[in-house]
Amino acid sequence: MKPAATLALAALLLSLPAAAAPQPAPRPNILFIVADDMGYADCGVHGCTDVPTPNLDALAAGGVRFTNGYVTGAVCSPTRAALMTGRHQLRDGVPDWIPPGKPGMNPAVPTIADYLKKAGYRSAVVGKWHLGEQDQCHPLNRGFDEFFGFLGGGRSYFPDPPKPSQGKADPYTQLVRGREPVVETEYMTHAFGREAVDFLTRQRGKDQPFFLYLAFNAVHTPMQAPDDYLHRFASIEDQKRRTYAGMLSAMDDAIGRVLKTVRDAGIERKTLIAFISDNGGPITRNAPNASRNTPLRGGKGETWEGGIRVPYFLKWTGHLKPGTTYDQPVVQMDLMATVLSLAGQQVDPKWPIDGVDLMPFLAGQMGPPHPTLYWEYGQQWAIRQGSWKLTFALPGKEAKTPVLGLFDLTQDIGESRDLSLAHPERVEQLKAVWSDWRKSVGGKF
Numbered sequence: 001m002k003p004a005a006t007l008a009l010a011a012l013l014l015s016l017p018a019a020a021a022p023q024p025a026p027r028p029n030i031l032f033i034v035a036d037d038m039g040y041a042d043c044g045v046h047g048c049t050d051v052p053t054p055n056l057d058a059l060a061a062g063g064v065r066f067t068n069g070y071v072t073g074a075v076c077s078p079t080r081a082a083l084m085t086g087r088h089q090l091r092d093g094v095p096d097w098i099p100p101g102k103p104g105m106n107p108a109v110p111t112i113a114d115y116l117k118k119a120g121y122r123s124a125v126v127g128k129w130h131l132g133e134q135d136q137c138h139p140l141n142r143g144f145d146e147f148f149g150f151l152g153g154g155r156s157y158f159p160d161p162p163k164p165s166q167g168k169a170d171p172y173t174q175l176v177r178g179r180e181p182v183v184e185t186e187y188m189t190h191a192f193g194r195e196a197v198d199f200l201t202r203q204r205g206k207d208q209p210f211f212l213y214l215a216f217n218a219v220h221t222p223m224q225a226p227d228d229y230l231h232r233f234a235s236i237e238d239q240k241r242r243t244y245a246g247m248l249s250a251m252d253d254a255i256g257r258v259l260k261t262v263r264d265a266g267i268e269r270k271t272l273i274a275f276i277s278d279n280g281g282p283i284t285r286n287a288p289n290a291s292r293n294t295p296l297r298g299g300k301g302e303t304w305e306g307g308i309r310v311p312y313f314l315k316w317t318g319h320l321k322p323g324t325t326y327d328q329p330v331v332q333m334d335l336m337a338t339v340l341s342l343a344g345q346q347v348d349p350k351w352p353i354d355g356v357d358l359m360p361f362l363a364g365q366m367g368p369p370h371p372t373l374y375w376e377y378g379q380q381w382a383i384r385q386g387s388w389k390l391t392f393a394l395p396g397k398e399a400k401t402p403v404l405g406l407f408d409l410t411q412d413i414g415e416s417r418d419l420s421l422a423h424p425e426r427v428e429q430l431k432a433v434w435s436d437w438r439k440s441v442g443g444k445f
Helices: 003-012 054-061 076-085 112-118 188-203 227-232 239-264 333-343 424-441
Strands: 029-035 064-066 122-128 146-150 210-215 271-277 312-315 324-326 372-377 380-385 388-393 403-408
Touching (some): 029 239, 054 239, 054 271, 054 312, 076 112, 112 210, 112 333, 122 188, 146 188, 188 210, 188 239, 227 239, 239 271, 271 333, 372 424, 380 424, 388 424
Parallel strands (some): 029 210, 029 271, 064 324, 122 146, 122 210
Antiparallel strands (some): 064 312, 271 312, 372 380
16 A cells, blocks of 8 residues: 555544554455436435435445535446546547447556456446447456446346347347346346345455445436335326436435445445446436436536536545545546555556545545546536636537636536636636647547
8 A cells, every 4th residue: 555545544544542543454345336327416415305315325424425526427438437447538439428339448448447456356347337348348358357237328127028039139238147148037226236235245254355346227217117116206296206216216225235235244444435426417318317416507418517516425434534525526537546546556657547546635635636627528528627617518409609608616506607708817728728638638629
């Protein structure tokens, strides 16, 4: 472990007598939990009142809640690519979601699982992959030891209907264990929770650390929930919102079973747990699912806050103080940098990462982990520096002329008051910084 990380972790230990203070866990277990298309406002700690999320709320309360937690992608594949590599997705050819049959994430770039394998970890993916269906992009060729899930971007939550014997399985949606197709009889969210619990149970009592990447496809369309969950929310009149509530509640229950398995195994102090959504909830387009991003503007597929600011929690019992909120901007790429530092792994200099080790900052290091953050999706881009955010969009379906706006997020989280005319010098400064960054990652806007 790096000296800086060791000092940071020591400062983060809960208040205990000096003689009894536990030492930082060597090579902690890692558990990443990712929701799909979950709205920023759709958990209790962010103000949701119609859909209880007790397990997510407990996870947030048990560690650090990032009030300015971001993802670098406005849709799924870009966010997942940057999560797996610690690098902005534009560097590695994933500017948008990956359609069936199209090339996936650059197979030459090391993933977090590749690095952790060198550190002796056993790694598994349970759930949605969406980083390429070609063999070179398969999780088992990207550092993982186990895979249960599907390679594409979405599928039915209920068991697949029987296919004609001559029919060929769709590699994009086919559920597989390893590389072998499987027939699943449970609701998909339940199945992914079950498989995660099984993996954790099989690691019990072993000295080998593990990395589990649990990537739910909930609450992405299609809108499908079991009857018992629909009955749970019979008081919600809007049918789509009721179905969304059932899907979200099923995911929260599955997360609860996973967290209970960690507790029952007695490994909470040895396990770093992170939760994010892959992007904001789709409100009016990009397969809207009745999610809510209040008080943020916009949603999935947009570089407004509603598309890129997400629920973001980090828990490590005995090392991160419960009930902590951290207000400086962070991104999902930081999880890889943090984990590699804890695992004692050096980044391959051929593939430098953009993420930052968060532990020193959570221990009290002053200043922001990222002086500047950048986004690009389709015909939109955005940059955040301090409290200032500049957004830009080329003409499209919703605007006949280019749209540029400057916002002070400290005073205007909803991006409703454009200050670009009042601060033209700030606009030009941020445009220049974004332009330099865009050139550095390659390609053209």
